[in-house]
Amino acid sequence: MAGMTQIITWEVQIFLLALFGIVAMQLLSGQISTKNLLYGRKNDTGELIVGADGLPEGRKKDDTTYFSPERVQLLVSTLGVAFYYLTQVLNNPHPGTLPPIPDSWPAVVGGSNAIYLGGKAYSRLWGRIGGSR
Amino acid sequence: MIAAAIAFEFPSAGIICGYLICFLVGALGVAILYLIFDGTIDLSRLISEPNGDASMARFQFLVFTFIISLSLFLVIVSGKNGKPAFPESIPSGILTLLGISGSSYAVGKAIQFSDPAGVEDRPVTVTILPTTATVRYRQTQQFKAEVARRRDAKVRWEVSAGRGTINSDTGLYTAPDPPMAPAPAPAAAAPPAPPAVVAPVVAEHATIKATCVDYPDVTDVAVISLFA
Numbered sequence: 001m002a003g004m005t006q007i008i009t010w011e012v013q014i015f016l017l018a019l020f021g022i023v024a025m026q027l028l029s030g031q032i033s034t035k036n037l038l039y040g041r042k043n044d045t046g047e048l049i050v051g052a053d054g055l056p057e058g059r060k061k062d063d064t065t066y067f068s069p070e071r072v073q074l075l076v077s078t079l080g081v082a083f084y085y086l087t088q089v090l091n092n093p094h095p096g097t098l099p100p101i102p103d104s105w106p107a108v109v110g111g112s113n114a115i116y117l118g119g120k121a122y123s124r125l126w127g128r129i130g131g132s133r
Numbered sequence: 134m135i136a137a138a139i140a141f142e143f144p145s146a147g148i149i150c151g152y153l154i155c156f157l158v159g160a161l162g163v164a165i166l167y168l169i170f171d172g173t174i175d176l177s178r179l180i181s182e183p184n185g186d187a188s189m190a191r192f193q194f195l196v197f198t199f200i201i202s203l204s205l206f207l208v209i210v211s212g213k214n215g216k217p218a219f220p221e222s223i224p225s226g227i228l229t230l231l232g233i234s235g236s237s238y239a240v241g242k243a244i245q246f247s248d249p250a251g252v253e254d255r256p257v258t259v260t261i262l263p264t265t266a267t268v269r270y271r272q273t274q275q276f277k278a279e280v281a282r283r284r285d286a287k288v289r290w291e292v293s294a295g296r297g298t299i300n301s302d303t304g305l306y307t308a309p310d311p312p313m314a315p316a317p318a319p320a321a322a323a324p325p326a327p328p329a330v331v332a333p334v335v336a337e338h339a340t341i342k343a344t345c346v347d348y349p350d351v352t353d354v355a356v357i358s359l360f361a
Contacts, residue, residue, distance in 0.1 A: 004151045015162035015166070019169075022176075031177060033187055035187055037186075037187035075192070078192070083200075092208070095212070095213070097208065097221070098222075106230060113236075117241060117244070
């Protein structure tokens, strides 16, 4: 019975670590697309393109992308929270229990997500009304 | 009932079944990993939205899922009294974090669905740069093609109207020789000398076309004005 438990433990452990490794490698190598992960889109497809002479040259075929600080802060907070919790688990003084997280964390993650969503909503919903962002 | 009967009749049957399940779980894991490695399970758009852009909300979900699953596994394995065991409770803070992440993803989708461009997979497009050009006869002009959403796509160039040649691979356009001026009519008698007239510069136009090799319907054209 102990042997069987050990086998299952190894199987799940190897599977999880291999899956994590594959996803991490593909993210870093670009096989998993991270295109525009830190870029937002202004909702300006179809707007007139005006040339230097003031005459229209055509219409935009695609949205304009912009570097998005709100995505960067969400990325940082997500990775920070995730790896800090993992260290809590690895150094858990009470085996067999999931360590609790500090009370301030939900507020931090919630605020970070709210900033991200606010920026996204602004660029997509009000970008057209407000013109260039 | 049947399992109990089997276990009573064949005490080792339970152990055999256990090892069989171990083998099946292991085989399933190996198969999944192999299919990912093989490319049959395609992860290339694991965190991408339908329009091809990567999503921070999906990425956050991915990270939290990995961290919590790994944490849960480590906690179960460490168990109690040396035996694997599920934790008695899951801290409410973890559930709150997952809830925030899920809600953020849902609200993000709602924002995207408010605008069709955010959910449609946009087509591949090709754009010739510059879109227009003025070239002297016998001179060359280099054109470039930007392919959106397929950066590695090959482009084939051709002159679709007018004169001139273009390298089908590089987009280097070479303007033709100027058209021949009409020969003057032979003078029968000596007419009065007309006032000197400067022949107007004859301008003509040519059109070039760029076509995505992999997407024959994806094309763009540019107009070239030729001057002497």
